[in-house]
Amino acid sequence: MHARWILYLQRFTFVLKHKSGSQNRVADALSRQSTLLLQLNTEITGLQCLKDLYATDKDFMKIWAECLEQPSSGDYAIRHGFLFKMNALCVPESSWRQQLIRELHCGGLAAHVGRDKTIEQLQSRFFWPHLRRDVSKFIERCSVCQSYKGNGQNTGLYMPLPVPTTIWEDLSLDFVLGLPRTKRGNDSIMVVVDRFSKMAHFIACKKTFDALNIARLFFNEIIRLHGIPRSLTSDRDVKFVIFGANFGNASKLTLI
Ligand SMILES: [Zn+2]
Numbered sequence: 535m536h537a538r539w540i541l542y543l544q545r546f547t548f549v550l551k552h553k554s555g556s557q558n559r560v561a562d563a564l565s566r567q568s569t570l571l572l573q574l575n576t577e578i579t580g581l582q583c584l585k586d587l588y589a590t591d592k593d594f595m596k597i598w599a600e601c602l603e604q605p606s607s608g609d610y611a612i613r614h615g616f617l618f619k620m621n622a623l624c625v626p627e628s629s630w631r632q633q634l635i636r637e638l639h640c641g642g643l644a645a646h647v648g649r650d651k652t653i654e655q656l657q658s659r660f661f662w663p664h665l666r667r668d669v670s671k672f673i674e675r676c677s678v679c680q681s682y683k684g685n686g687q688n689t690g691l692y693m694p695l696p697v698p699t700t701i702w703e704d705l706s707l708d709f710v711l712g713l714p715r716t717k718r719g720n721d722s723i724m725v726v727v728d729r730f731s732k733m734a735h736f737i738a739c740k741k742t743f744d745a746l747n748i749a750r751l752f753f754n755e756i757i758r759l760h761g762i763p764r765s766l767t768s769d770r771d772v773k774f775v776i777f778g779a780n781f782g783n784a785s786k787l788t789l790i
Pocket residue numbers: 639640646647673676677678679680
């Protein structure tokens with residue numbers, strides 16, 4: 535194959551020059567846009583519907599028409615039928631915008647991260663005018679965020695963790711997210727570590743699981759084998775307050 539290419543290329547006069555990735559903006563943008571589309575197609579059902587909205591959308595109809603005439607117009611370009619601003623997918627005015635904010639802020643195992651973090655995560659993949667304003671409004675109305683809002687983040691003193699004295703009494707819980715999806719639809723791993731022995735359980739789960747699903751999984755996989763622990767440490771704040779509520783008052787478990 536290689537030899538055939540050399541024969542073919544010998545017909546032309548050319549000089550080979552290396553162009554670094556940072557200089558080769560066009561190729562970089564094209565590959566990034568394609569990768570993003572591939573990724574979104576697996577994450578979002580019905581993504582294709584967006585294509586039909588550009589032509590009549592008040593925010594993008596003008597730029598859409600321009601791009602149809604001229605393949606790339608300023609920062610904008612059409613790729614596989616979708617409109618892009620640089621590397622971000624343009625989202626027409628529709629329920630999609632709210633849905634994307636919801637998914638990133640509080641869908642599945644998303645941890646109700648703050649406004650700036652939500653904006654940053656959205657902007658890395660999507661664009662629409664007033665995205666920041668829409669996210670701010672959404673978070674102001676998010677009942678979970680409002681009810682657990684403290685007096686600013688990390689202003690309190692760090693609480694020392696209880697020192698474990700025996701096995702499977704003080705546990706820590708975390709997630710590895712965003713793995714390739716298995717045949718059963720799992721794409722994340724719940725990691726439960728016994729803080730005394732450092733023994734760990736790795737349990738397959740889905741990114742879309744909510745607190746109730748996680749609590750069930752925890753019952754079936756951990757409590758079934760080791761009983762109810764004394765404490766459970768996790769950094770995913772709000773989700774685990776809800777998670778704790780699912781244990782009911784009968785449990786002696788403390789969430790840290
Ligand atoms: Zn929230």
